[in-house]
Amino acid sequence: MRWAVHAAMLTSVTSVVGLWGAALPARAQAADGESASERAAKSDPYLWLEAVSSPRAMQWVEAHNAATLKRLEADPRYQTFYDEALGIAGAKDRIPAPSFLHGEIYNFWHDEAHLRGIWRKTTLASYLSAHPQWTTVLDIDALGKAEGRSWVLKGIDCLEPAQSRCLISLSDGGEDAVEVREFDLDTGAFVPGGFHLPRGKHRVAWQDADHLLVATDWAPEDLTPSGYPFIVKRLARGAPLSSAVEVYRGGAVDGGYGVTPMVLHDGAGHLLAVIERPLDTFHHQSVVLTARGAERLALPDKVSVVALVAGRVIFQLDEAWTAAGTTLPAGSLAEVDLAALLADPGHLAPKLVWAPGPRDALDGVSATRDRLLVSTLENVRGRALVFTPVKGGGWTRSPLALPDNRTIGVAAVDTKSDRAFVSTSGFLDPSSLYLADAATGAARAVKTLPAKFDASRDVVEQHEATSSDGTRIPYFVVHRKDIAYDGTTPTILTAYGGFQVSNTPYYSGTRGKLWLERGGAFVLANIRGGGEFGPKWHEAGLTTRRQIVYDDFAAVAKDLIARRITSPRHLGIEGGSNGGLLMGVEFEQHPDLWNAVLIEVPLLDMIRISKIAAGASWQGEYGDVDADPAVRAFWEKLSPYQNLKSGVAYPEPFIFTTTKDDRVGPQHARKFAAKMEGMGLPFYYYENTEGGHGSGADIKQSARTTALTMTYMWQKLGD
Template sequence: MSMMRLMPAALLLSIVASSAATAQSSADDPYLWLEDVGSPRAMDWVNAHNARSVAVLESDRRYSTLYAQALEIASAKDRIPAPTFAHGEIYNFWQDADHLRGIWRKTSLADYKSATPHWTTVLDVDALGKTEGRSWVFEGADCLAPDQKRCLISLSEGGEDAAEVREFDLDTGRFVANGFHVPRAKTNVAWEDVDHLLISTEWTPGDLTASGYPYILKRLTRGQPLATATEIYRGTKTDVSVSAAVQHDGHGNTFAYLQRGIDFFHSETLVLTPNGPVKLAIPQKANIAELVDGRLILSLDEAWPAAGPSFVAGALAQLDLAATKADPAHPKPRLIWSPGPRESLAGVSSTRDMLLVSTLDNVRGRAWVYAPQAGGGWNVRKLDLPDNLTVGFGATDMKSNLAFVSASGFLTPSKLYLTDVGASGNALSVAKSLAAKFDASGDVVEQREAISTDGTRIPYFVVHRKDITLDGNTPTLMTAYGGFQASETPYYSGAQGKLWLERGGAFVLANIRGGGEFGPRWHEAGLGVKRQIIYDDFAAVARDLIARKITSPRRLGIQGGSNGGLLMGAEFVQHPELWNAVVIQVPLLDMIRISKIAAGASWQGEYGDVNADPAVMAFWRKTSPYQNLKTGVAYPEPFIFTTTKDDRVGPQHARKFAARMEEMKLPFLYYENTEGGHGAGADLKQAARTTALTMTYLQRKLMD
């Protein structure tokens, strides 16, 4: 990925963006008008500030080279094409200089493993957009198991989260005439079978929760008008959302269920039975991860005392499918895996016969294969993969036991292995290797620890030259995410290496609390009014870097996006003396009005509810970046980036923060891409421009 890495790969849930709300008067907040995303007045403000920032950054002597290098790396033909098993072939979504919006294409497995696969284009998104006069962005395909012939393709306008869903036939390579179609909306759609969909959407205007999600689930039969779909379940407007899912295993078993989201982390799970939905008696912070050999696999984000003391937060459990369908109110769980003190669950997937589990051990990746045994047990073996890297399972095949496994690190180009997890032993064959994108021969990766304000040890990775002089003069870029139980692990970035490390910069990834690197407890340590400890962790890592003389405040910059953008905003206002550059990307910054802007109401499980809890309001009154900017403070000049099409976090936070800085006559650079959704851009050129603007800013501040 580029330097515009918005942490995590999976970020926040999407939601309908709102216009300016009236809960706060313009006297209290003079920039409410900037919350009206597409108004002429707001866009005039955006265009004026874009012009000023572009004039500064694109006139820098480095910009054109940085842009060319970022685009070359992002569109390189020798990137590893991410594979997906579907309908007996390998599918891949691909973007390059000739296909800026991308093509969905296919080849055989044997051909995929060759040095030069022969691809057949299935869907050309650039051509589709040109034909239809739309700025289409491919948002993925959901293909119906087991034959995976029919797929639901999601297309968004300019990269926003709202999408149009169309049925596609892989045999004909065409959209299905008079097939399933759901108009643009924040919709959840799941295949029930070839002739039925389970859909939650805004059926009539206003059928949305306070968070902006649909809460009414219906069944749509092929050929039936959408307006006449049959209602299955109705949540309430105070829920976050209602959505459905259907799990399949390699032996023809299925499990259809719905989830009623109470908040971002808590939900009720209901089994879809012939007599209607029936509540499944599992913890509210438990998720159905897979269905393997007739066993439902559950990941537990909270302890399950009723099941026994070994069912701790972070564990993996199973339920017998048949027994669960027969009696959802009395499940009989069995433990599969429980984490050690420095371990956490990283991912769960499956093949036809096997359960695949990836874990973190002190933020180092591990991959395991679980083979079902008679009586409900498992035979477990560890895959022999390089240590000190991020490893995990990629695409898996439901019709065989083939699985792709990935491994990469800061200085280790990504490798994609293919293995038959059903065979004995740990045979791994290299299917694809990424060519090195920068010279890493003079660099080294270290894992260190800083001591936070409460004495907790906070691990972090630092990448730097082997011959570094410890005099505080190394330009250093530091990042973290710190929220939503998202784990931050080492990754290979050609742009980061070429545009930063090769130029003598150091890079730091901090595993602060709020993430999931050490399981649910690491996340819960910073929830709601406890969030200050997350910001303390980050500052502690910075001070540790300075104490070791790896860098100094003059040479230290920080960067983060989304919830990481909130982190950057908090560090900007709390510790302006620690940094000389701050990149604030697609951020949350106004935590008092968060529930009135875009997705804010759905994230109260993470941040607390300022409208209902006085303690939460008091905390954010003294912590929210937008409300805590002050005149007379020597802040560094930040680079604030957002996108107009971000209907997840919304551009309102960034706009208002910049406007308040302008009112206070504080220096800043602001850039708002008009497309891109909650990311760097809607196509490769937009993303490369964002990367080049960001890197130009960082080099001006930290390397000059």
């Protein structure tokens, strides 16, 4: 059982997977042997800010942090916002996120007394009660204090089927790189002499009780250009890393993200060891480990193994799959018999499990002991389905009995039974947790988050805007029922628009308390590049087609203004990571449409993206500026860092990043702000020294980030 634990994130993208295969094209070289990127670097006066921890760079960061804090913390609203955000983040009445594990319910919990969190457990009966009785399993704050480290829990992976031994991933300060240690749930302690991997961007899976499948930096040269591993080895218990035996090798120039081993189990005792080898961000090859060794599955490069149920391997199709005389559509789910797959991985005969309708999209797939749980989107509204295998072939399908018009997600599944926890949420509907029985389709609400803000005066609407090519772009808007349609409502518009990530309605206590309750409006746009309408919605905005994503966003803004919900004076925009790139482009292409722009942990220098942090791993999304002249020409016209211009009446942005972000890197934000400064353009800049690719390493840091950004938004849009 793999259980990922994430800090509060500013962005939706937490898994950006690249892939492999043939070597990438040779880099374009100038006649003198110098690449275009190298020439560009020499002309970049702010290249020194790419040295993340250099004294000169950190001195620049400290000076700009001080200036921003002085301006925003002096606002009388700041302290109130901080107190409210911290109170909500650390509230004792939050729903403890459950995980079925080792016969009990486990939860990872943050509050003001446990800033880095405690991993704890209780019985199912106790969890379902009003006041569960918890036992602490692992205290991350205490561990960090004892070891003198700034530990952040990043993930837990427990060995099936016993679930008594777990791999604990710990990050220093929130970065993606982790240290991995073996933990024994029966003794409640780390295993003396147990499995241990030093700091690295590891990819690890249990093969059995005494062996791990590990992809790591076996040697400095065993990493992709983005710093991820491409060799998988089998590590035996008690043996040093140097003795691990290679089971699979990708290539040094593979899609950047690195190979990923995983081992799937089902309730009947079957298992399947799979290795994904990236070709680029979205194309990959899948390899299975058989008695004969590592063998490649005969799959299209955008088809993925996602589950194992009753001896059937479940595949997610992000492109059509033609095999054995049948073509299955993109966006669907398919199955292949496990025994047949292991016998002949090169010749598969897939069968359809589920196919989307014209306004449907697959949102998530998980498995209980005997059944498949599938969450879908129907016009960006959640649905949950149960698929039960029929003896002799085929499936029966039934819905889970859940409320309509909510975002639905499978929070946890029990691999020992057919129980699951399912969450529901909406902009104005506090999150609820249901205990579902996949065998019967029944679901009952067991916990509901107390309201964190007064939503009685608000309403949620779904509208559509017309983009530049005539496509209708849906968006949600949350506002007061009695707003005056005169363009004066302070409004925040956000979107993501990349990596096939779907943006759906969600309940945010801090957003509601600090923004909606005070009369602001919030807008979530379902622009292309995401996955709200399946793979085609994503593919419409890839690489040099990406301008349509930015046109979609601007179309929503113009529609809001045309409806008189808001106006440029009172409209602000925000986005992080790939959404931060979106903000940078919109900031420059339409400076007259908004009065506030919040650019969070962003990508902004798209010409040097492959030289910064893990940027080389996302060429499937953005293209390769070093190898493809068309891609380079496209980004030379759009890359925010390269396209800042003096003399333009830009709004004053707030640029936020973190020093410990080893995924996107703080370099983009730093250089963009420095270039603005060199042009005499105003901006706010704040860089948290911890936090990784998020808002902070603990709830106090996240609360400060929230208070700063909300103060900025009210200053710009409400004053």
